[in-house]
Amino acid sequence: MKYNIKQLHTLFLMALLVLGTGCKKFLEENDPSNLSPDTYYTLPEHAEAAVAAAYAQTRFIGNGAGIFVANFSMLEVVTGTARTETGQNSDLNNLIGLQYNGDNLLVRNWWNGLYSVIAQTNLVLDKVPAISPMNEARKAQILGEARFLRAWAYFYLVRLYGDVPLVTVPQQANSPDFLPTRTSSEEIYNLIVDDLTQAENAGLPWKDETGRASRAAVSSLLSKVYLTMAGFPLNKGASHYALARDKALDVITNSGISLFATYNDLHNVARENQEEHIFQIQYLATIAGNPMQQLLLPNFKNVSAWSDEIGSTVPTVQFYNSYEPGDLRAKDREGFFYTSYYDGGSGALKQLNAPYIYKHFDVVAHGTSGVPGTTQSDMNWPQIRYADVLLIYAEAQNRADGSPNAQAYSALNSIRSRAQIPTLSGLSQTAFEEAVWRERWHELCYEGITWFDMVRLRKVYNETTNGFDNFVGHRFPDNPSIALAEKHLLFPLPTAELRNNPNLTPQNPGY
Structure with a gap:
């Protein structure tokens, strides 16, 4: 809704x-239009x-x-x-x-x-x-x-x-x-x-599927705020990692919020404001349509019902190649990217020879095999997603308590399991933390989150080494x-x- x-x-x-x-008399000198x-x-x-x-x-x-x-x-x-x-x-x-x-x-x-x-x-x-x-x-x-x-x-x-x-x-x-x-x-x-x-x-209400702010959205945002305060520039440290941990855990242990079974649900208009989507910016084509669809398309490669295909913001090949072998998030038209699409949005499948962002791709608006697009996008824009809350909990718990507990592993591995890559266990505090950071880069890309992780951590993911640079x-x-x-x-x-x-x-x- x-x-x-x-x-x-x-x-x-x-x-x-x-x-x-x-009801006031019209002769009173009080202009009601002002x-x-x-x-x-x-x-x-x-x-x-x-x-x-x-x-x-x-x-x-x-x-x-x-x-x-x-x-x-x-x-x-x-x-x-x-x-x-x-x-x-x-x-x-x-x-x-x-x-x-x-x-x-x-x-x-x-x-x-x-x-x-x-x-x-x-x-x-x-x-x-x-x-x-x-x-x-x-x-x-x-x-x-x-x-x-x-x-x-x-x-x-x-x-x-x-x-x-x-x-x-x-x-x-x-x-x-x-x-x-x-x-x-x-x-x-x-x-x-x-x-x-x-x-x-x-x-x-705990959840609100009309798109209004809910208590789940409030608690989720507060967990993110505390996590940020724990790092740079405030450096609040352990006390605020603990606050972030507790707020994220409140969201995790409550009801009505879960990861979507498939990545396609992330950009399915019928699933907006539900389950994994905790808070989104609302769009509706008849009122204010999503204006970003054409910008994310390949530059004039004719893969959409829209004629204006801009290529304004597209993935770097190095980042796309940094996903683990077999990671579903990097699989063509199943995860966060696509490297092929239908001619004109609904014709024959063709290769694009580069990755493009599928995470925000409105299939109904662009078209799909045999189904022309509408060029009218109702798709919302994500702000808070349950996957982020899970990773906040994993990072904050590990830092607050000195080592990852079973629930932190569960939070991290639920992200990896959906991506169909091996789950992790037996890591040191530092190794676990870096594993969480890597998932943040790979799971939350192109949602306006990565830059703020770079700033609060004073670290940047290195696609070549799979580690983190200053x-x-x-x-x-x-x-x-x-x-x-x-x-x-x-x-x-x-x-x-x-x-x-x-x-x-x-x-x-x-x-």
Whole structure:
């Protein structure tokens, strides 16, 4: 099922109509068409519409960033596991070459997109509590959803840019902190933890197959936050590995969440918001279709009902070849990649002579053997998947307790068993940890996760050695002439933001 944004937009319009045709005498000098946050948030429907708008803002991840690129690509091409087949976008090329600065459009779009989510959730948290009459249980849930989304946005921001402005109330041009200074990363994390802790106690259902935030999503995100806090740059260590372990275990031992039996279910529209999918960004073709399908296709190799096949973000051959022999995730059109597809999406099978991303491939939209595609994609975009929670638990338990226990092996081996590769046993703490890291690279690729693992671990997977190099100095096999530097641990603040708000200075080191 989909989170029905269309219905809530209808409620939004109904609310405007109510405000514009109320019981006040029309001669009163009070223009009802000039709505403001102070006059709008008066009905329960307004609360529903407001939180729907916050969910809608998360779709900035799939928005365009100039010719042939969407924002999601920023987190992939800097990992060394992705490249591009089109060279027209200089911002994307600069990211691939690690030559970006604060003028980069994708760097700016991530900043603006995340703060737009925060701005909307701040409105919800500020205005919805006063709406009366309203069902108090539903009100608490809406506030919990808003806190989850605000934490989700700040978690991206603090990992991307480090110290960032902490804005928790709606802003106007005359607000005293309209030009805020940067807040320490530790304080940002404190806000994230507080928001998620309150969201856990907001009465949300354990699972929600409509696409709303659920308690499982909240606890899963909190486990990821604690795991990140345990590593760089905060280095909270054992205490936060233990917190991550316990939150992940809560999700694992609860009900209704499991790995899909097949990888094809990961990109089956009928299985969205279910089982392995704990939280996703929602798309529906009749409202807001998934805009990333054409971008991930091979560059004009005629494998889809769509005519515009971009090849904007595709796997590197070195990463594709790093999977273990027999790993189902690397099997053509069964795992995460495809190396052949049907002519025009529905004709004869043909070889492509390179790997492409199948994990996000919408078969219905593109077409399949004998079945033309619709060129209309309802496919959601993953944010939290159960496989991630299992690997969080395995890593955190091993670090918190000094060695892997049986449940950590079970978590790790459930990922490997589905991939049809041998299970592991009898490893040292270090060997087990690196085994978990390898699974994170191979299981969670192209989901906007790998870059953040690189930063928190200060390590990068080496496809040639099957080991891990230090972040600083690592060279990507696909581009060995350049190396990761200390400055790349953070992205630069957008130049336009520094220009508009001098209180944001200094710029991040190295930019």
